[in-house]
Amino acid sequence: MLDIYVDADACPVKSEVYKVADRCSLCxxxxxxxxxxxxxxxxRIRNVVVGLGDNVADDWIAEDISxxxxxxxxxIPLASRCLKQGAFALGPRGKxxxxxxxxxxxxxxxxMSTLRESGRISGGPPPMARxxxxxxxxxxxxxxxxxxxxxPEEVA
Numbered sequence: 001m002l003d004i005y006v007d008a009d010a011c012p013v014k015s016e017v018y019k020v021a022d023r024c025s026l027c028x029x030x031x032x033x034x035x036x037x038x039x040x041x042x043x044r045i046r047n048v049v050v051g052l053g054d055n056v057a058d059d060w061i062a063e064d065i066s067x068x069x070x071x072x073x074x075x076i077p078l079a080s081r082c083l084k085q086g087a088f089a090l091g092p093r094g095k096x097x098x099x100x101x102x103x104x105x106x107x108x109x110x111x112m113s114t115l116r117e118s119g120r121i122s123g124g125p126p127p128m129a130r131x132x133x134x135x136x137x138x139x140x141x142x143x144x145x146x147x148x149x150x151x152p153e154e155v156a
Contacts, residue, residue: 001027002147005061005082007073008032012128013092013136017072018045020140029064031057068151070143088143093128094135096143 006017008030018039021028030038031048033056038047050056058078065071067086073079079089079097089097 001066001068002144002151003027003029003065003069005029005031005065005069005071005087007057007061007071007075007078008036009034009057010074011072011092013072013133014038016133016137017140018042020137020144021045024144026144029061031061033057068147070140070147072140088147090136090139090143092136093125093132094137094139096139 004017004021004026006014009032017028022042027044029046029048030036033052035049036047038045050060058075061071062081065082065085065087069087071082071087071089074091082089083099
């Protein structure tokens, strides 16, 4: 079934996901370590609070997601785990992760981590811009259409 899983603790595009899911009649699992406000009156949006701990939310998503689902995350190792399950993974800035790109993304993540630890660089990504949100919405729509076209039995 085509469901959307949101790695929600630091996700800046939750409201966009809710709108797309409502328009497309999809279920959304908003997975976090602490309760997060989700829209009321939308039965398809489920707040899943997994408790505190490193990677607890990631583990829940990776264990529950299946082929034909979508994971929204900036966490590259989680994206890799989801791809291995046959799911799709999309970053909040609209960059889809794929089997072809995930190895490079993991290597770049490791390099950036090493540079941060050594003090050579600091800071994080720039703030979300309108174009990032627009790119995210376009990419999410494209993935949904691809799943519906190529995996109709998963959506039924």
